[in-house]
Amino acid sequence: MPSYIxxxxxxxxxxxxxxxxxxxxxGAGIVGVATALYLQRDGHTVTLVDRDHxxxxxxxxxxxxxxxxxxxxxxxxxxxxxxxxxLLDPLGPLCIRWRYLPHLTPWLLRFLACWRPRQFxxxxxxxxxxxxxxxxxxxxxxxxxxALELIREKGYLFAYLxxxxxxxxxxxxxxxxxxxxxxxxxxxAELRALVPALSPNLQRGVLFxxxxxxxxxxxxxxxxxxxxxxxxxxxxxxxxxxxxxHDSKQVQIKTDTGPLSAEATVIALGAWSxxxxxxxGNAVPLDTERGYHVMLPTPEVELxxxxxxxxxxFAATPMEDGLCLAGTxxxxxxxxxxxxxxxxxxxERGRQMLPGIRADGHSVWMxxxxxxxxxxxxxxxxxxxxxxxxxxxxxxxxxxxxxITGRLIANQVAGRDGDIDLTPYRIDRF
Ligand SMILES: Cc1cc2nc3c(=O)[nH]c(=O)nc-3n(C[C@H](O)[C@H](O)[C@H](O)COP(=O)(O)OP(=O)(O)OC[C@H]3O[C@@H](n4cnc5c(N)ncnc54)[C@H](O)[C@@H]3O)c2cc1C
Numbered sequence: 001m002p003s004y005i006x007x008x009x010x011x012x013x014x015x016x017x018x019x020x021x022x023x024x025x026x027g028a029g030i031v032g033v034a035t036a037l038y039l040q041r042d043g044h045t046v047t048l049v050d051r052d053h054x055x056x057x058x059x060x061x062x063x064x065x066x067x068x069x070x071x072x073x074x075x076x077x078x079x080x081x082x083x084x085x086x087l088l089d090p091l092g093p094l095c096i097r098w099r100y101l102p103h104l105t106p107w108l109l110r111f112l113a114c115w116r117p118r119q120f121x122x123x124x125x126x127x128x129x130x131x132x133x134x135x136x137x138x139x140x141x142x143x144x145x146x147a148l149e150l151i152r153e154k155g156y157l158f159a160y161l162x163x164x165x166x167x168x169x170x171x172x173x174x175x176x177x178x179x180x181x182x183x184x185x186x187x188x189a190e191l192r193a194l195v196p197a198l199s200p201n202l203q204r205g206v207l208f209x210x211x212x213x214x215x216x217x218x219x220x221x222x223x224x225x226x227x228x229x230x231x232x233x234x235x236x237x238x239x240x241x242x243x244x245x246h247d248s249k250q251v252q253i254k255t256d257t258g259p260l261s262a263e264a265t266v267i268a269l270g271a272w273s274x275x276x277x278x279x280x281g282n283a284v285p286l287d288t289e290r291g292y293h294v295m296l297p298t299p300e301v302e303l304x305x306x307x308x309x310x311x312x313x314f315a316a317t318p319m320e321d322g323l324c325l326a327g328t329x330x331x332x333x334x335x336x337x338x339x340x341x342x343x344x345x346x347x348e349r350g351r352q353m354l355p356g357i358r359a360d361g362h363s364v365w366m367x368x369x370x371x372x373x374x375x376x377x378x379x380x381x382x383x384x385x386x387x388x389x390x391x392x393x394x395x396x397x398x399x400x401x402x403x404i405t406g407r408l409i410a411n412q413v414a415g416r417d418g419d420i421d422l423t424p425y426r427i428d429r430f
Contacts, residue, residue, distance in 0.1 A: 032268035034406035055221030073375035093313035110373035126424035137403035166204035
C-alpha cells in the first residue's frame with residue numbers, strides 16, 4: 001500500500017494524511033473503482049464489493065467520451081421544447097414505456113421544475129466545478145496505473161443537420177465559454193474537412209478541443225480495478241442486500257455471501273443506489289435513463305475523435321474494438337428487459353450520418369444511467385451517519401466525472417478542505 005499522497009490541486013492542505021480506516025465501497029462501476037483508488041491512496045484499507053466483476057454495469061458500454069464541455073443540465077429549453085415531438089416516436093431519441101409512467105411522474109415533475117432559471121444556473125455552475133478538474137483526476141489515476149494510453153485528448157465534435165439546430169444551442173455555447181470551455185464553431189465544409197466520412201447533409205459543427213475519450217470504457221474500469229488490487233485492495237463479489245449502522249461507528253453490510261463490517265462505507269451503486277440510500281434514511285429521487293450501443297468491429301470509416309449527432313442524440317466514438325454508436329434515452333426502470341430495437345435504430349441513424357459504415361459482426365448493449373432530476377450527482381457524506389458517504393447519480397457523465405468524484409470523497413473522508421464546495425451535491429438537497 002502506498003505511503004505517499006500525491007499533491008492534490010483541490011486541497012488546501014495537500015499532504016494531510018488521515019488516520020487509516022477500514023472502508024468498504026459498495027459498487028465497482030467506474031465511480032466506485034475511482035473512489036476506492038483515491039481512498040487507498042490515503043492509506044485506508046479498502047474493500048470493493050460488487051455482485052458482478054468490476055465495470056459490468058453502466059460503465060461497461062458507454063460512449064467513452066470525457067465530456068468536460070458538458071456543463072449544461074438536461075432540463076434545458078432546447079430539450080424540453082423537443083420532448084412532446086420526441087415522445088411520439090417510440091424508437092426516437094427519447095422514449096417512456098407507458099407502463100412506467102406512473103412511477104416516473106414525480107421524477108419528471110421535478111425535472112421540469114429544474115428548468116427554472118435559478119435552478120438551471122445553479123446546476124450549470126455545479127457541473128462546471130466538477131468538469132474543470134475531471135480530466136486532471138483521470139490523468140492522475142491512469143498515470144498511477146501506467147495506462148494513460150486508454151485515453152485520447154483530441155476533442156469532441158457536435159454535428160447538426162440544420163442551421164436552426166445549430167443556432168438553437170447558441171446560448172449554451174455562450175454559457176460554456178463563460179465557464180472557460182473552448183468552443184470552435186464550424187461550417188459544414190470545415191466539419192467534413194475534419195471528418196470526411198460524415199454525411200453531406202450535416203450543415204454545421206462545433207469542436208470542443210479540450211474534451212477527450214477513452215478507447216475502451218470497460219478496459220478502463222478493469223485496468224483501474226486491477227491497479228487497486230495490485231496495491232493491496234480487496235475486491236469481493238457479493239450481492240449487497242442491506243446496510244445498517246451500529247453504535248454510529250460500525251457499518252454492517254449484508255450480502256448474499258455473508259455479512260461484512262467496516263468503519264465507513266461509500267455507496268456507489270449507480271442506478272441501483274436508491275434503495276440502500278433510503279434504508280440509510282436518505283430517500284432520493286433517483287431513476288434511470290437507459291441507453292443503448294451498437295459496436296461495429298469493422299466499420300470501415302475512420303474517426304479521430306467522437307462525433308455527437310445532435311438531431312438524433314447519439315455519438316459515434318472510435319474505440320479499440322471498433323466504432324461505438326451509443327446514446328438515446330429510455331425510461332423503463334432498471335428491471336425492464338432491454339428493447340434492442342432501439343439499438344437497431346441507432347445503427348440505421350449511424351448509416352445515415354456516416355454513409356458507408358459496415359455493420360458485420362456488430363453487437364448490442366443496454367446500460368442504466370443513474371439520473372437525478374437536476375442533472376447533478378450525489379457526492380458526499382450522509383447527513384444522518386458520519387461514516388456513510390454517497391457517490392452516485394452521474395447521469396450521462398459518470399465516466400467523465402468518476403475520477404473527480406473519487407478524489408472529492410477521499411478528501412471529505414480525510415477531513416481535507418477542498419476548493420469545490422460539496423453543498424450542491426448533497427443527498428438531502430431535494
Ligand atoms: C449509452 C450510454 C452512453 C454513455 N456515454 C457516456 C459518455 O460518453 N461519457 C460519460 O461520462 N458517461 C457516459 N454514460 C454514463 C455513464 O456510463 C454512467 O454515468 C456511469 O457508468 C455510471 O457509473 P457508476 O459507477 O455510477 O454505475 P455502474 O457502472 O452502473 O456501477 C454500479 C455497480 O453497482 C453494482 N451493483 C448494483 N446493485 C448491486 C448490489 N445490490 N450489490 C452489489 N453490487 C451491485 C453493479 O453490478 C455495477 O457494477 C453513458 C451511459 C449510457 C447508457
